Amino acid sequence: MKDAFPVETNNPFVAEALRARNLVFIVNPNSGTRLQAKIKDCIERYLNHRKFTYSIWYTERPGHATELAQKAVAEGYEIVVAVGGDGSINEVAAGLLHTDAVLGIVPAGSGNGLAMHLGYGRKIEEAIKKLNAAEVRKMDCGVLNGRPFVNVAGIGFDGLVSNLMKGQTKRGFIPYFVRSIKAGLQYVSKPCELQMNGETIRENCFVVTVANGPMYGYNVSIAPDARMDDGLFSVVVLKEAPRWHYFMAMPNVLSGKIFNENFVRHFTTKELVIKSEGDNYIHFDGEGSSYSGDLHFSILPKSLHVLVPREANYE
Ligand SMILES: [Mg+2]
Structure with missing residues (x-):
């Protein structure tokens, strides 16, 4: 030392x-x-x-x-x-x-x-x-079926992208972009049942993202309103839509206006169960995995101390 x-x-x-x-x-x-x-x-x-x-x-x-x-x-x-x-x-x-x-x-x-x-x-x-x-702040973390995540976890297209990235030694924007296009053409929306806040929501989902923080990498703002210290997940559902709608939405996604798209539904909750038949592509902070069975999400409010640069946009 x-x-x-x-x-x-x-x-x-x-x-x-x-x-x-x-x-x-x-x-x-x-x-x-x-x-x-x-x-x-x-x-x-x-x-x-x-x-x-x-x-x-x-x-x-x-x-x-x-x-x-x-x-x-x-x-x-x-x-x-x-x-x-x-x-x-x-x-x-x-x-x-x-x-x-x-x-x-x-x-x-x-x-x-x-x-x-x-x-x-x-x-x-x-x-x-x-x-x-930097200063010390407390932030929330999420848990999916017992495993923690700090930023985003989810099921669907983004889970497939993460799985396609597995074992890739070359990372960076281009490999991600190529695999996102590939996954975008390959992934078929699946019927999902979302249980939260005492309600059951059924949709054909292309993506369900459970966000603690607002961004995937590369400034892709999937949940622009997500705060990391409010004890709530921001749940963003991309419903089934013609594929070109997703591609056309990229400018809005990159500028934090994803909620303007009519194939997007958005919820906030402390807990969530997602049910979807068969094997599902999932990811924890971008690490791909697959899972068959119910996905239980819960939030651990202010469970992690984090150093945040001064004047940073924490919210
Ligand atoms: Mg939050």
Whole structure:
């Protein structure tokens, strides 16, 4: 661990305020080319070493980031920074839920929906500088069938896109775009039953997105009104429609006006059950999976501490 600058004071309150915080970066070395070297260099250069002492830990396998985050909590680290995309953040956050440890983010994946929304931007250098002047907030997390998610989870077309991205070493906008087109042509809307707020809604659904945060990656604003601290999901249903309607809607989706589209229904709820026959493509923060059976969503209000850059648009 790197030594912080010594701070000399006799006042215990000042000493506590000036005390260097213990921080660990959890890095998925596979999430970007030459990331390992770049992250070290950027931390050395841009992290405020008066404020933070730090370690860097590397993940070795899927799910390892959750174990490392739990280890960090057990060892008394105050801040655990996920270096990666929404999938890496998901894994780290799962290890920090209901603890006092604080999640920080350095975007190094593709998409980076949550990092963008919280105001970290897309660049490693900028995000590290922003960690220096960030404040702690509490945010909600979602749970789908026992597994947590921090940003968005859902079923349908976006689940298929996430499944098509699985095992892809090449990430980035173009691979996502190509697979989104492919999935858009391939995916057939399915009858779904949505139970929430004492009501049952039946629709042929192209997508059902259960959003804690408003954006997928790449500024795709699926739930523009979603707030991460209101104890509610924003549920966005894209109903069956001619495929070209979805493509034509992209400008509205990118400018936060998706609710203007007439194939979109929108709800807010604390809990939701989705029933749909057969195997379903689902995703947790962009990590694809498939599932047959009911999908139970519930929200964990203010269950995660997160470092948010000052002046960020949190809502
Ligand atoms: Mg919310």
